[in-house]
Amino acid sequence: MQAGSRVRNRRSSGKLTIFRLAFERKILKMSTDIKPRDCLLQACRMAGNIPIKCWKNLFMKTVFRLIRWPLGQIIILLDWITRPEIPVFPPEKRAELDAITANMKIYQFKQCPFCVKTRRNIRRLGLNIETRDARNDPQWNSELINEGGKYQVPCLRLLKDDGSTQWMYGSNNIIEYLDKRFG
Numbered sequence: 001m002q003a004g005s006r007v008r009n010r011r012s013s014g015k016l017t018i019f020r021l022a023f024e025r026k027i028l029k030m031s032t033d034i035k036p037r038d039c040l041l042q043a044c045r046m047a048g049n050i051p052i053k054c055w056k057n058l059f060m061k062t063v064f065r066l067i068r069w070p071l072g073q074i075i076i077l078l079d080w081i082t083r084p085e086i087p088v089f090p091p092e093k094r095a096e097l098d099a100i101t102a103n104m105k106i107y108q109f110k111q112c113p114f115c116v117k118t119r120r121n122i123r124r125l126g127l128n129i130e131t132r133d134a135r136n137d138p139q140w141n142s143e144l145i146n147e148g149g150k151y152q153v154p155c156l157r158l159l160k161d162d163g164s165t166q167w168m169y170g171s172n173n174i175i176e177y178l179d180k181r182f183g
């Protein structure tokens with residue numbers, strides 16, 4: 001066998017080992033919130049073989065996180081400073097609203113600007129809607145992906161009168177719906 005083809009073979013068998021590991025150890029099945037890229041990266045680490053592409057991904061991810069975190073904190077601070085007033089309702093109206101919104105859940109990330117916009121609208125309308133952290137809570141994360149259909153926030157889960165569930169994506173859609181219903 002030629003030296004060049006031996007090297008090629010070794011390289012491709014290395015790649016195959018990584019993919020085999022990813023599948024064999026069921027990394028791809030571990031959780032739906034793990035992206036295929038992360039599965040591969042994890043498998044590479046387990047095989048003791050971190051390709052340059054993975055290092056690049058890891059580097060970009062870290063840089064992105066380093067930028068995202070302070071930006072998110074600024075968004076939260078600005079939101080906190082300029083938060084709209086919560087309207088006060090008479091007790092009967094309050095109870096009526098709470099009964100309706102008990103069937104609604106908002107899947108969201110704390111620092112997402114679209115979620116902040118939606119939460120502000122909910123506050124302005126004086127609604128009590130449970131918020132569910134779809135980034136950090138595995139239960140809400142997999143519910144959003146498996147039942148809602150995609151990993152995007154904010155998402156409003158509505159339990160309708162006929163017992164069916166509606167998953168409403170898009171901050172503008174949610175705000176428009178809530179404004180129409182409660183505004």
Ligand SMILES: N[C@@H](CCC(=O)N[C@@H](CS)C(=O)NCC(=O)O)C(=O)O
Pocket residue numbers: 109112113114151152153154169170171172
């Ligand atoms: N047009 C959508 C955009 C929502 C959006 O981009 N959300 C981001 C978070 S800020 C998201 O869900 N990203 C999913 C991810 O991080 O994979 C809206 O207005 O709600």
